[in-house]
Amino acid sequence: MFLEMAGRRAQPGTGSARIFLEARTAMTRWPDLTPILTGIPWAVVGAVATRAYMPERTTQDLDILVHASDQEEVRVRLQRAGFLQVQALAIGGMTWRSPSGALVDVIESRAAWVPEALQSLKQDRQGLPVFDLPYLVLMKVEAGRAQDLADAARMLGAASEDRCQETRELFGRSLPDALDDLESLIALGRLEMGSG
Numbered sequence: 001m002f003l004e005m006a007g008r009r010a011q012p013g014t015g016s017a018r019i020f021l022e023a024r025t026a027m028t029r030w031p032d033l034t035p036i037l038t039g040i041p042w043a044v045v046g047a048v049a050t051r052a053y054m055p056e057r058t059t060q061d062l063d064i065l066v067h068a069s070d071q072e073e074v075r076v077r078l079q080r081a082g083f084l085q086v087q088a089l090a091i092g093g094m095t096w097r098s099p100s101g102a103l104v105d106v107i108e109s110r111a112a113w114v115p116e117a118l119q120s121l122k123q124d125r126q127g128l129p130v131f132d133l134p135y136l137v138l139m140k141v142e143a144g145r146a147q148d149l150a151d152a153a154r155m156l157g158a159a160s161e162d163r164c165q166e167t168r169e170l171f172g173r174s175l176p177d178a179l180d181d182l183e184s185l186i187a188l189g190r191l192e193m194g195s196g
Contacts, residue, residue: 030062031098032128036081040073041118042066042129045107045139049130052122053155061095061103065131065139067115068092068108078106113138113174133159134167141171141178141185149185156182157189
């Protein structure tokens with residue numbers, strides 16, 4: 001319903017200059033957990049990860065994803081590094097406060113595609129490991145919240161046709177019932193970029 005409404009209402013273009021839409025920045029510095037989590041596959045996901053594929057947007061926390069089988073070791077290492085547990089996440093995982101005060105959501109997932117996603121990471125401008133575009137879009141669509149769908153559309157609108165095709169192929173394997181939704185997000189993203 002949300003995508004149908006957006007499709008009816010959206011107009012070509014955006015209120016931002018193309019140079020802004022194409023910029024990839026890391027204006028907000030986040031804790032790099034690489035030294036703490038060495039040897040454990042992990043990736044930045046959520047709003048911070050999107051800045052590798054679209055203009056950076058404001059967020060209050062850093063979301064990372066680990067496989068659920070690594071959850072205990074991750075918890076031990078974060079505690080050893082001075083992180084404090086804040087609360088459990090309803091989706092599985094825990095919110096932590098870093099020694100510098102930053103909030104870090106550690107999402108623990110057992111999704112079948114997660115091991116593959118954790119083997120094909122990219123880096124953002126800060127050098128943080130982030131999900132490759134197709135996996136980040138998949139995660140956003142699975143979450144299904146309005147902000148996640150908006151992020152997915154904007155990232156896909158800025159992506160090349162080859163990257164969109166890679167995303168279609170991943171959805172075909174991992175979330176085939178959402179292929180029509182994916183096409184709607186691609187169309188909305190391209191419309192915003194003025195190329196739809």
